[in-house]
Amino acid sequence: MNIVFMGTPIFAVPSLEKMIEKFNVTAVITQPDKKKGRGNKVLFTPVKEIALKHNIPVYQPEKIRKDLDLINKLKELKPDFIVVVAFGQILSQEILDIPKYGSINLHASLLPDYKGAAPINWAIIKGEKKSGSTTMMMDAGLDTGDMLLKDEVNIGEDLTFGELHDLLKERGADLLADTLIRYTKGEIKRIPQNKKDVFYAKMIDKEFCYINWNSCAKDILNFVRGLSPNPCAKTHYKDKLMKIFKIKITDENSNKAAGTITDYDKSGITVATLDKNIIIEDIQMEGGKRLLVSEYIKGHQININDVLN
Secondary structure: OEEEEEEOOHHHHHHHHHHHHHOEEEEEEOOOOEEEOOOOEEEOOHHHHHHHHOOOOEEOOOOHHHOHHHHHHHHHHOOOEEEEEOOOOOOOHHHHOOOOOEEEEEEOOOOOOOEOOOHHHHHHHOOOOEEEEEEEEOOOOOOOOOEEEEEEEEOOOOOOHHHHHHHHHHHHHHHHHHHHHHHHOOOOOOEOOOOOOOOEOOOOOHHHHEOOOOOOHHHHHHHHHHHOOOOOEEEEEOOEEEEEEEEEEEEEEOOOOOOEEEEEEOOEEEEOOOOEEEEEEEEEEOOOOEEEHHHHOOOOOOOOOOEOO
């Protein structure tokens, strides 16, 4: 089976590796390389690194919909499937129609809920107990194609975005391979996404990451988990940025204003919320490195009754 693979970040790597293991990947399409750091060093995308390792031709269009040479090249390759995992560009119907069996996308949510760019983050932020992956036939809409197979996982109370991301990227690769094999055998029934009242998992920007302390402790816990370890929940302490990676909820309520530091010790910094107190356990202060609070307080002063904002 001939596959053209489209993907970019680390999430797509296990899927590409599975495609290489099971099928014949004739080309890899990924986003253009980016410059990063003081030296403007060019960084390959994670998907490109894997493709080059296996001597697979790599194409990096700025806008694939307008790249006529690449579109013609795809037609020459005559793929059985185009497989898309977190590619980062919208495909035209002309491209979607090229492969023999169609174009299939792996999406990191239980569709039709959590369409969009950040489904893993939002599933945790919204307090979901389950998440998973869905394979679907692609159409010109945004995550609107017919659903094929699903893989469901439980979201534990302490599970973070990073942990769920890593779980889904591995399990999604197996789901994707299973989908291609079973689809060509006629074993999968396409299921339209008819549900209209769904939550759209929009992209998360830097401004969104600030904690609203005037919220209940459970919502703040889910917010921190859903952004840990990146892009990371944030607040300000003494006019400096504080990134927060891990918190826990206490059984105590406080009469202090939300965001007020009520205590601190080796277990963490206790902060009032709209209902129960929370304890901040793992932080990174502006200009510093990530530390447990038990380490941070050895060389830094925390003032009770200061307010985080």
